[in-house]
Amino acid sequence: MSAVIENHHDDHHHGPAKGITRWLYTTNHKDIGTLYLWFSFAMFLIGGAMAMVIRAELFQPGMQIVEPEFYNQMITLHGLIMIFGGVMPAFVGLANWLVPMMIGAPDMALPRMNNLSFWILPFAFFILLSSLFMEGGAPNFGWTFYAPLSTTYAPPSVTFFIFSVHIMGASSIMGAINVVVTIMNMRAPGVDLMKMPLFVWSWLITAYLLIAVMPVLAGAVTMMLMDIHFGTSFFNAAGGGDPVLFQHIFWFFGHPEVYIMILPAFGIVSHIIETFSRKQLFGYSSMVWAMLSIAILSFVVWAHHMFTVGLPLAAEIFFMWATMLIAVPTGVKVFNWVATMFRGSITFETPMLFAVAFVVLFTIGGLSGLMLAIVPADFQYHDTYFVVAHFHYVLVPGAIFSIMAAVYYWIPKWCGNMYDERLGKLHFWLSFVGVNVTFFPQHFIGLAGMPRRYPDYALQFADWNMVSSVGAFLFGFSQILFLFIVLKTVMGGKKATGQVWEGAKGLEWTVASPAPYHTFSTPPKID
Amino acid sequence: MFFRLLKNSKRNVLLPLIFLCASPMISADWFALNMTRGITDISNEVFELHMLIFWICVAIGAVVFSIMFYSMWAHTKEKNPVPATFHENHKLEIAWTIIPFLILIAMAVPASKTLVKIYDDEAGDINIQVTGYQWKWQYRYLEDEVSFFSNLSTDLDEIYNLVPKGENYLQEVDEMVVIPAGKKVRFLITANDVIHSWWMPAFAIKQDAIPGFVNTAWTVVDEPGIYRGKCTELCGKNHGFMPIVVKVVEQDEYDDWVYGKRQEAIKLAELTTKEWTTAELMERGEGIYEVNCVACHQTAGQGIAGIFPALAGSDIALNNKDRHIEILMEGVQGAAMNSFDYLSEVELAAVITYTRQAWGNAENGDGEIVVPKDIVDYKEPKI
Numbered sequence: 001m002s003a004v005i006e007n008h009h010d011d012h013h014h015g016p017a018k019g020i021t022r023w024l025y026t027t028n029h030k031d032i033g034t035l036y037l038w039f040s041f042a043m044f045l046i047g048g049a050m051a052m053v054i055r056a057e058l059f060q061p062g063m064q065i066v067e068p069e070f071y072n073q074m075i076t077l078h079g080l081i082m083i084f085g086g087v088m089p090a091f092v093g094l095a096n097w098l099v100p101m102m103i104g105a106p107d108m109a110l111p112r113m114n115n116l117s118f119w120i121l122p123f124a125f126f127i128l129l130s131s132l133f134m135e136g137g138a139p140n141f142g143w144t145f146y147a148p149l150s151t152t153y154a155p156p157s158v159t160f161f162i163f164s165v166h167i168m169g170a171s172s173i174m175g176a177i178n179v180v181v182t183i184m185n186m187r188a189p190g191v192d193l194m195k196m197p198l199f200v201w202s203w204l205i206t207a208y209l210l211i212a213v214m215p216v217l218a219g220a221v222t223m224m225l226m227d228i229h230f231g232t233s234f235f236n237a238a239g240g241g242d243p244v245l246f247q248h249i250f251w252f253f254g255h256p257e258v259y260i261m262i263l264p265a266f267g268i269v270s271h272i273i274e275t276f277s278r279k280q281l282f283g284y285s286s287m288v289w290a291m292l293s294i295a296i297l298s299f300v301v302w303a304h305h306m307f308t309v310g311l312p313l314a315a316e317i318f319f320m321w322a323t324m325l326i327a328v329p330t331g332v333k334v335f336n337w338v339a340t341m342f343r344g345s346i347t348f349e350t351p352m353l354f355a356v357a358f359v360v361l362f363t364i365g366g367l368s369g370l371m372l373a374i375v376p377a378d379f380q381y382h383d384t385y386f387v388v389a390h391f392h393y394v395l396v397p398g399a400i401f402s403i404m405a406a407v408y409y410w411i412p413k414w415c416g417n418m419y420d421e422r423l424g425k426l427h428f429w430l431s432f433v434g435v436n437v438t439f440f441p442q443h444f445i446g447l448a449g450m451p452r453r454y455p456d457y458a459l460q461f462a463d464w465n466m467v468s469s470v471g472a473f474l475f476g477f478s479q480i481l482f483l484f485i486v487l488k489t490v491m492g493g494k495k496a497t498g499q500v501w502e503g504a505k506g507l508e509w510t511v512a513s514p515a516p517y518h519t520f521s522t523p524p525k526i527d
Numbered sequence: 528m529f530f531r532l533l534k535n536s537k538r539n540v541l542l543p544l545i546f547l548c549a550s551p552m553i554s555a556d557w558f559a560l561n562m563t564r565g566i567t568d569i570s571n572e573v574f575e576l577h578m579l580i581f582w583i584c585v586a587i588g589a590v591v592f593s594i595m596f597y598s599m600w601a602h603t604k605e606k607n608p609v610p611a612t613f614h615e616n617h618k619l620e621i622a623w624t625i626i627p628f629l630i631l632i633a634m635a636v637p638a639s640k641t642l643v644k645i646y647d648d649e650a651g652d653i654n655i656q657v658t659g660y661q662w663k664w665q666y667r668y669l670e671d672e673v674s675f676f677s678n679l680s681t682d683l684d685e686i687y688n689l690v691p692k693g694e695n696y697l698q699e700v701d702e703m704v705v706i707p708a709g710k711k712v713r714f715l716i717t718a719n720d721v722i723h724s725w726w727m728p729a730f731a732i733k734q735d736a737i738p739g740f741v742n743t744a745w746t747v748v749d750e751p752g753i754y755r756g757k758c759t760e761l762c763g764k765n766h767g768f769m770p771i772v773v774k775v776v777e778q779d780e781y782d783d784w785v786y787g788k789r790q791e792a793i794k795l796a797e798l799t800t801k802e803w804t805t806a807e808l809m810e811r812g813e814g815i816y817e818v819n820c821v822a823c824h825q826t827a828g829q830g831i832a833g834i835f836p837a838l839a840g841s842d843i844a845l846n847n848k849d850r851h852i853e854i855l856m857e858g859v860q861g862a863a864m865n866s867f868d869y870l871s872e873v874e875l876a877a878v879i880t881y882t883r884q885a886w887g888n889a890e891n892g893d894g895e896i897v898v899p900k901d902i903v904d905y906k907e908p909k910i
Contacts, residue, residue, distance in 0.1 A: 061696065062688040068764040069831070135833025142761045148738065149721040149763060153661075153863045155834050237739020243722060244737060277602075279610040286620055308724060308759075309735045310742035313646040317639050324631045331627045332620070338595045339619075343611035345604045356599065360592060367584035374634065376641040377577045379733045380562055383724065383759040448559035449728050451759040454767035456686060458697045463557050 016517055024119070027111030028517060029096045034414070035118050036093025037407075041483070043085030043125060044400075048476050050078040055438075055472035058465050063456055071455035072140035073132065079143025083261065084168045085125050087395065090403045091264040092117075092175045095203045097414065099179060101508040101515065102197045104188025104524045109181040110174075117174035124167035131157035142453060144254070147235030147246040151227045158228065162221045169214045176210035179203050188507075190526030194285065197506050201288050202267030205295045209256045209263075212299075217253040220246065244309050251302035259298045262394060263291055265362075265402030266333055269355045271506070272409050273337050276352035277344030278503035282336045290329035290336075297326050307378045316375050323373040327366070334363050349501075350424030354405035357397055357432050365393030368443065383453075386446025392439045396475075397432075404431070404482065411489055412496035416514030419489040427485060430478035437471025563728065566750050570731035572641045580634055587630070645731075648745045651713030653706065659716075659723030659736035659758065662765035662822060665869065666704050669715075673788040677702045678818050679768045686768075697767070698755040701818075703774040706748065707781035713745040720865050724760035727771060735760055748775045765822050798873045799899040805884065808896060812881025815874050820882070823863065828886045835863065838882050845892025851879055852897060852905050872899040872906075 016022045016031065026032060053074050057066050066074070096114065100107055108114045131138040136155035139145065150158060183204050187196070196204075223246075226232040233239025235246045266287075274281045281287065303311060303319040311319075337359050346352070368390040372378050381387060404427075412418050441464035446452075450461045457465065496513040511519050564574045601607070656667040660676075667674040680701045684690045693699070706712045716725050718736035726733040730746040748754075756771035776784070816824075820838075824830050828839035838844050843851050855875055858866035867875065879897040883889065 061692060063686055064688065068767065072761070072764060072766075136831070137833070140764070146722055146761070149761065152861060153721050153763060237737075241739075243739065277610065278604070280612065280614045282614050283620055285615075308733050309737065310740060313643065316642060316646075320638065320642075321635055324635055327631060328624060328627050332624060334591060335623045338591060338598065341595065342598045342602065343607065343613070344598070344602050345607050345610040346599060346602050347604045348599075356595075359595065363588065363591060367588055370584060370634075371577070371580045374576060374580055374638045376573045376638055376645060376731070377580060379645075379731055380573060380577065380728060382733055383726075444560045447562040449563070449757070451726070451757050451767075453761045456697060456767050459692060459694070460559050464559070 025115070027107070027115050029100050029108045029111070029114065030414075030515065030517065032108075032114050032118050033093045033096030033098075036089045036096060039118070039121060040086050040088075040090035040093060040403075041486075043081050043089070045479065045483070046129070047078050047081035047086050048479060050074045050081070051472060052476050054078060055469040057455060058457070059469040060466065061457055061459055061462050066455075068455045069137060069140060072142070072453070073138040075453055076139045076142055076145075077128070077132070080128065080139075081125070082395075083143065083257075084165075085121075087261045087399045087403070088172065089121060091203075091206070091261070091399075092172075094199075094264065094268070094403070094406055094410075095175075095179050098410065098508060099182055099200055099203060100186070101511065101519055102200050102506055103183065103186060103191050104507050104520045104526070105182060105186035106518060106521050108178050109186055110178045113174050114178055117171045117178065120167050121171050124164045124171065127160050127167070128164040131160045134160070144250060145224075146250070147224060147227070147243050148237075151224050151235055154228070159225065162225050165221045166218055169218045172210050173214045176207035176214075179207040180211070183207075188520065188523035188526060194288070195526075197267075198270040198281070198284070198287055199264065199267030202263045202265075202291055205291050206260050206263045209260050209295055209298065213253040213256045213260075216249060217257075220249045220253065223249075244306075247306050247309060248302070251305045252299075254305065255302040256295070256298040258391075258394075259294060261399045262362075263295065265358065265399050266291060268402045268406045268409075269337065269358050270340075272351045272355040272405055273340050273359075274505070275409075275501050275503040276349060276355070277341045277346050279340060279344035282339035282342075283332075286332055287336055290332040293329040294326060297322065297329070301326065304373060304378075307375050308382050320373055320375045324370065327370050330366055334359060334366075349408075350419070350421060350428055351405045351409035353425065353428045353432075354401045354408065357428070358401045358405065361393055361397035361401070361435070365390055365398055368393065381446065383451055384446035385442040385450050385452055388452045389439050389442035389446060392442070396439065397435050401431070401435075407486065409501075410508075411486070412500045413508060413511075413513050413515055415490050416496055416512075417489050417493035418496050418500075419485055419493065423481065423485050423488075427478060427481050430481065431475060434471050434475025434478055438468050438475055439471070441465075441468045441471075565731050566729045566752070566754070567731070567746050567748055569641070569645055569746070570729060572644070573731040576638055576641055579637070583630060583634060587627075648713060648743050651745050652710040653712045654715060655704070655706070655712065656715045656717070656741075657725055657736065659718035659720075659725065659762065659769075660865075661720050661763050661863070662758075662769040663818075664723075664725070664758075664769065664771060665719075668785070671785045671788075673785055673792075675702050675788070676818075677704065677772070679765075679770060681768075695755070698757075698770050698772070700770055700772045703753070703772045705774045705776055705781060705784045707778045708751050708775050709747065709749055710778075711745060711747050713743060716742045716744060720863070721762045722760050723758050723762045723769070725756070725771060726759040727754060727756035727773060729754040729756070730773075733759060751775045751777060795871055795873060799871070799903065801899075803876070803898050805880065805896050808877045808880040808898070809884055811873070812877035812879070813885070815870070815878040816881050816885075819867065819870070820878065824882075828882065828888075839886035839888060840891060844882050844888050848879075848883070848893070848895045848897060848901075851883065852901060855879060856902075856905060872902040875899075875902045 023031065023035060053066060057064060057071055096108065134157045136157060138157055139161040141150040141154060183200060223234040227234050227236055233241035235241050235243050237243060270281055270287060301319060301323045303315060304323040307316060372381055372390060408419060408424055445461050445464045448461060450457050498512050499509050500513060507524055562574060562577050565571050654669040656669060658665040663676050663678045665676050677700045680699045681697050685692045685696060716734045716736045717740060718738045720738065723736040724733060725736055732744040732746060734742040734744045752775055754773045758766060758769045823835035824838050828837060830837035854864065855867045858864050876897045876899045883895065
């Protein structure tokens with residue numbers, strides 16, 4: 001009996017179910033990874049459409065296409081959807097696909113929870129988006145939802161927002177627990193911690209950050225819920241509460257959160273640079289230690305988002321120095337990537353283009369972050385477009401470029417076909433130009449004095465806002481090309497070999513392309 | 528700063544295009560690239576810090592990127608078919624940890640020094656309490672007993688592109704904060720409803736205005752002039768429409784201004800005891816409504832469904848004068864409606880009368896008006 005099953009492994013007992021139930025009931029890490037990736041792509045396009053509304057309104061001074069109330073709903077939903085719907089699920093999708101294959105495990109450790117953690121996400125975003133059609137409109141208090149604007153002064157839909165954040169949080173925590181348990185328990189014999197691929201390391205650290213801070217976010221929104229409906233005054237000064245407490249709690253979640261959105265990118269980029277430089281990563285262990293330091297430091301820098309709330313001098317100085325300290329491990333990572341490329345044998349396929357752009361543009365975002373850490377200068381930068389430019393540089397050509405790089409890099413393994421290299425490069429160059437034309441001028445606009453979250457602005461900001469909008473439309477519409485390239489690759493194309501890339505190393509390249517539905521049912525041999 | 532920018536507007540190559548787009552503008556600037564140098568000692572120091580950090584970042588970027596670009600150019604597969612095999616070099620790794628650390632200290636030390644100066648806020652010569660409201664600023668001069676609100680004065684038609692935009696579009700107010708040159712002015716910053724943030728770039732002051740807290744900031748401005756700033760914390764729909772304008776004048780002129788403001792206050796007090804007709808109250812009330820109420824309750828009193836209740840046809844505005852007064856005086860617990868007890872008796876009576884008479888409310892309800900004495904009576908028993 002067992003021999004029969006062994007022989008017909010794929011097409012009988014263990015193959016994917018047919019039809020929609022395959023996706024609804026699946027416990028397969030590859031299917032769930034695919035679901036996460038498509039879901040995040042959909043959210044990326046929805047959040048992107050909102051960005052287009054924002055940039056269209058800011059194309060010129062004056063109110064043209066939307067009212068300020070709706071503009072505030074757009075900035076709020078754009079932020080929430082891109083963070084919780086775009087970047088985070090994309091990384092979870094990549095973790096699902098890659099972590100088991102990279103460590104030689106047959107699947108994630110908790111496959112049913114894996115299914116649950118994905119399938120509650122669409123409901124969370126359905127609830128969030130449905131608030132657009134509610135009386136009083138969608139949440140309009142910014143993705144940072146500072147109380148009391150988000151409590152006493154919020155539209156009624158805030159309750160739905162809170163519920164949806166709770167669901168997203170539950171999904172993230174389940175996903176994170178799954179990753180930790182998988183990595184800790186299911187590594188093939190011989191895959192020691194310090195031999196794990198960097199993407200696995202980056203996700204292990206990210207997962208711990210998620211487990212640590214998502215409950216803090218849940219606490220913050222629960223306190224909001226109590227203030228709104230049950231008569232408490234956590235954040236209401238009139239009732240003896242403290243609006244600044246909200247910001248401390250929020251950023252205690254929020255700062256590790258921004259590293260949650262960048263650490264997996266570090267892992268991805270390390271793999272890609274290594275592969276296309278055809279040279280071993282310069283300093284594996286220093287990369288691991290750098291990620292660990294960044295993660296630990298992320299818990300003691302939160303108040304650098306709050307330099308203007310009136311913190312005592314000692315607190316300002318502590319948070320300034322602690323924040324600047326993060327530049328050290330971040331620098332180590334950048335130097336490592338450069339040293340890996342140095343005297344390598346480099347080719348520039350699409351994933352490498354995205355990875356190189358990541359290093360350059362993420363570094364620019366990091367350097368502007370360093371400027372923002374200087375408290376007296378931050379009094380001028382805070383809440384201006386300089387900040388908007390900074391975090392979009394680390395999130396768009398940072399996190400999102402790394403996700404695109406990952407898609408191009410691993411898609412031949414996922415679906416067995418090579419993507420169209422010419423179109424991939426076109427997509428890269430359009431995105432690269434678009435992203436810089438959009439966000440670089442925002443440094444100027446911010447330094448010249450335009451605050452963020454303004455639906456309309458004084459005339460001296462007009463020129464660069466127009467440029468920024470033009471760039472945004474270019475970047476936005478280029479992503480339709482990305483969708484086309486991905487669909488084209490899924491449907492067909494040149495067949496990929498198992499190895500795919502000449503310089504690629506790691507267990508995922510030892511299996512066939514496309515990767516069989518079940519891989520490493522018996523652990524691989526590691527030398 | 529703004530006026531300097533105007534001069535450069537001829538260089539704007541897109542200007543004709545912008546005119547075509549039906550949004551006439553008189554200024555814009557491709558050269559507004561950097562932070563503007565401030566006009567106080569502190570804001571100059573902040574500017575210097577900004578430039579120092581900026582150039583350090585440029586230098587770091589230049590070094591890292593030139594090595595990287597060199598390697599992208601010289602170490603391609605074509606030029607260097609056999610990759611090197613080196614990895615890990617403890618000396619190099621220690622160097623690239625220690626050197627950035629030292630650079631950071633070199634940046635953090637002057638920054639900390641400036642910060643200590645900024646935090647040295649002993650009592651000022653003049654103390655002004657700044658209170659953020661949705662969506663305006665109130666200024667109370669604690670020593671001189673002067674108090675007023677400062678609202679955006681840009682016309683709605685400019686915002687909605689019906690008329691050309693003025694040179695101070697969105698940066699002009701109906702009443703400027705006036706401070707004397709050469710004196711230490713301390714701002715005590717707080718808020719009445721949500722969090723706002725009072726930003727005056729020329730003074731390098733940005734302090735959040737938080738309900739229940741009083742933050743302080745100070746400045747000494749030597750150069751008389753008009754300086755423009757903005758609210759920098761998202762505070763609701765008109766966040767972008769509550770600018771700050773400070774006028775710095777010589778001491779004499781300041782004294783005259785204070786005198787004038789006090790005379791105004793005396794006149795206002797006299798108005799309270801005057802006999803008012805409905806038409807007079809209506810006329811005054813309309814202006815007050817447009818400044819204070821229209822943002823939420825809208826021009827025809829229709830409100831915004833689900834968030835801001837309509838006043839036109841509202842039972843309270845039609846038939847319940849006492850509750851109407853009470854709402855304005857106390858606000859509505861748990862809703863965006865705050866107390867407006869900071870308005871004068873005349874202003875309150877006028878705006879209540881206006882909302883009870885306008886939009887057909889007089890015809891549909893009891894049509895009762897409210898006179899300043901009603902407000903005085905409401906306040907009486909509480910004392």
